[in-house]
Amino acid sequence: MPTLIHISDLHRSPDEPIDNDTLLAAVVADVDRFAISYERPEALIVSGDLVQGVKLGSADFKRDIDQQYEVAFDLIRRLSDELLAGDRSKVVIVPGNHDVCWNTSHAAMEHVAPADYPRALRHSLGERDGQFRWSWDEQRLYRIVQASTYRDRLGSYWGALETFYSGTDLPIPIDRARGYHIFSIFDDQALVAAFESTHRNDHLRYEAELCTGVVSRFAMHLRRLGLNPALLAAVWHHSVNGPPNKEDYLNIEFIREMAGLGVQIGFHGHQHLAESTDLSVSIGGGTTMSVVSAGSLCASWHDLPRGTNRQYNIVRFDPSLSAGTLHVREMVEGSQFTERTSGRFIGGKVPLAWTARTDLGGRLVDPRGKRLREITVEVEEAWKHGRKSTATKELLRLTPPAGTYPRKVLLRALQVEREWATIFDFFWPTSGVDEAVAMAEAAFQLGNLERLEAIMAGGELPQTFREEFEARRDLLRLRKEN
Known part of the structure; x- marks a missing residue:
């Protein structure tokens, strides 16, 4: 059956004690054990936070963050070589909030004098695509004044990504400004939309956001291409739920829009905990979308939720791509992975379901x-x-x-x-x-x-x-x- 691996939150940093060799050997050995009873993976999803990032005010931040990306993409490349025979077209990558360079976003802003504060300050701070930011630590207002510098806060990520995909045949080329990319997996039976939930995310604004109209533009792109796969998936980084005192998650209305436009399953990370949720929208008779979160593959122990180990997911799909099963893998003693057997995952897995895609005649898409x-x-x-x-x-x-x-x-x-x-x-x-x-x-x-x-x-x-x-x-x- 079609199978993929979903990893997230690599947080590669010199301060992290677990190295790429250890991670690679552990994941490959676990996949080998998994394949004895099931199948080997045909695709790899990496849902953001490839690096830990560099603290604000660091002297040589560009060099340091580039070195972190070298380590992160070394791991992704080696996983691709070992598990996918080096086929990078089957590797889906999106950025996370840690991939945003705070030093660069800081350089793009200037302090606003109190006399120049906008009248409706709260409204200005929440304005979509707005330029104002508030620093609670400094009790000061900032404004983005260098748009090109601000856009380059993901420059190291994009440079490493473009190098990784260089020479790879993708459905559409890498484009820093588009807001999404498209990947084809499972012998072209499934398409994956890779969305960037880091729009306007910076050192003073933690909220997740997709750029305006990006989900609709993606849907129209598929329509123009005449593509109607049996499975339509999406990947982004941020969680879709969070407590009232948190702001670093994605507005669920973006996900409802995806479901309304035909996305059946979504993958994200950020929360450092594996989970699955069914989301229903009442459009066209009702549509169900499954949303899957991966735990952190290698975040530091102090960044993991209490009682949670390092994790990654394996997702198996039925041959018709109309349902699936989420297998959560968890690191235990000896830095080795095995099935998670706690919480909802007593048997190491949970079923996934979504609304099957149909053509204009109501027939299942094949x-x-x-x-x-x-x-x-x-x-x-x-x-x-x-x-x-x-x-x-x-x-x-x-x-x-x-x-x-x-x-x-x-x-x-x-x-x-x-x-x-x-x-x-x-x-x-x-x-x-x-x-x-x-x-x-x-x-x-x-x-x-x-x-x-x-x-x-x-x-x-x-x-x-x-x-x-x-x-x-x-x-x-x-x-x-x-």
């Missing part, structure tokens, strides 16, 4: 089935004209099941292209007469006497071919004896 049909026609047209097709590899990757027409087309195309090794690997055990004949031919071409004898003893090879392949079998025996 992009894999649609693509399978399209690619089958393309491959068939190619072999009918005796030519190779680049689409054959994609049809092979879609693994058409036994007894289906796409599987027959795939077999015929591979025979025309004389891809005997591929036939030998993919069509064993055989299903039906055509596959038995093709497998016998592949076994002979590859000189595999054992497989040829197995085919002949299996009973699927027609009598009209037996005499020919008996002679070929005898020829292989002579070759082996000589």
